[in-house]
Amino acid sequence: MSDHAAGDHGHHDIHPPSHYVRIWGILLTLLLVSFIGPWFGHQIVTLVTAFGIAFVKAYLVIKHFMHLDVEKPIVHYFLVTSVVFMVLLFAGVSPDVMHHEGTNWSNMAAEAEIARALSAQEASGGEHGEHGAGAAEHKPAEHKPAEHKPAGGDH
Amino acid sequence: MAAFKPIATTRSATGVLTSKLAVWWLLASEVVIFGGVLCSYLMHRIAHPEWAAYAAHTNEWIGLTNTFVLLSSSLTAVLAHNAAEREDGPLAARWLLATVGGACLFLMIKSFEWYTEISHGYTISANGFWSFYYTAAGIHASHVIAGGLIMLWVANTARKNEELHRVENVGLYWHFVDIVWIFLFPLLYIAK
Structure with a gap:
């Protein structure tokens, strides 16, 4: 390309436009597969086809x-x-986020919110849980900071 | 062609044109931004079983349509780059404008989706799931808006056969926006 500086990576192999249209077709096919994956009702199939x-x-x-x-x-x-x-972020943070209890701490706010939400979903009777109006009426659980267990408690 | 050219468009100390290197640098930082958001969502989604019921309210057909729109706009972006490689600036500009059209369509569909959800009470403060939903999709939508505006500017210079390297640069950014959505789609719409 005339505007490219000398020393740039150089020109890519210039493919014909049909090459990109073919890749686009493959992408759309994969999109459809990922969309219909959950229809089979198997969690493993859904995870594989989705992610x-x-x-x-x-x-x-x-x-x-x-x-x-x-x-x-x-x-x-x-x-x-x-x-x-x-990946470092995930590895460093996930132990605290994905567990609600540790050796010297417990996240009581998260546990309370899960218990409240699951019981509300069960009370609403639907597998979809709290519906829109319910969501609007939803009173969030009081957010408490993670509380420390007394020293020497669960060691 | 302009007599004065910024150093970023002429210098290539690393073997990669400086302006393009800057775009890759930007994308590397975006990986951390979006990666952080997506990782946080994933952690909470696994830790909170009640989110499965919340996620059931997202409209997968709208997600499917918007994914189709973004994948198609990536095609038009790469065709713009292809035309720029052939030094056909006017054609590159037209493909870029088609990509901007895809961005506008995506935003219109997203606006309709958000309007419907908010009117049903699923607001950003309803619960943790919807907070993540609006945050992740909102940050992504802001990138779509920025990409559309930049592409309009690049198309304006490309149609005059000027600074055609910018077509590839903005295309890289746009493909990244597409990739983010490729991961948001299963996270927010498919895995229920």
Whole structure:
């Protein structure tokens, strides 16, 4: 391209437009598969068709539309670093978020909210739980900070 | 072509044009932003069994339609890049305008969806699920708006066959916005 500086990654192999239309067709097919996955009623199938296919779709977009595979290594370093930080965040925070009780603490507000919401959903009788009006009327549980257990309690 | 060109459009110390490197740098930071939001949602979704019932109220048909719109707009964005590689600025501009059309359609559908949900009482303060729903989709929608505006600006220069490298740069950003939605779709609409 005339506007590209010398020393840029160089020109991508210029594919015909039909190549991109073909990738788009594959993406739409995968989209339909991910949409109908839950119709089978199996949790594993739903997870695979929803999230497994999401990764495949993202790979296709990154490779064929963003041309990451022909980029210089520094771009890969950028992205890998950011993904590593994201994984670190998940690894560091998830033990506190995904559990409501630890050795010296318990998140009573979260436990109370789960108990309140599940009982409200059961009382409403529907498998969809609290409906719109119910959501509007919903009185949030009082948010208490995670409370510390007395020292020497559950050690 | 303008006599003066910003250094970002002419310098390439790393082997990647500086302006494009800046876009990749931006996207790397966006990975952490959206990754943080999506990871937080995932953690809470697993820890809160009651969210399954809340998630059942999202409209998967609207999610499907909006995913179709964004995937299609990614196609038009890459076709704009393809035209720019062939130094056909006017065609690149037209494909970019088609992409902006996709962005507008996405936002219109999203507005209708939010209006319906809010009118049924599913507001951002209804519970934790809806807070995440509006936060994640809202941050994403703000990126769609920003992308649409930038593409309008790039299309204006591309139609004059100027600064065609910008077509690829804005395309990279747009594909990233598409990828974020590819993950939001199953999280918010499919896994119920």
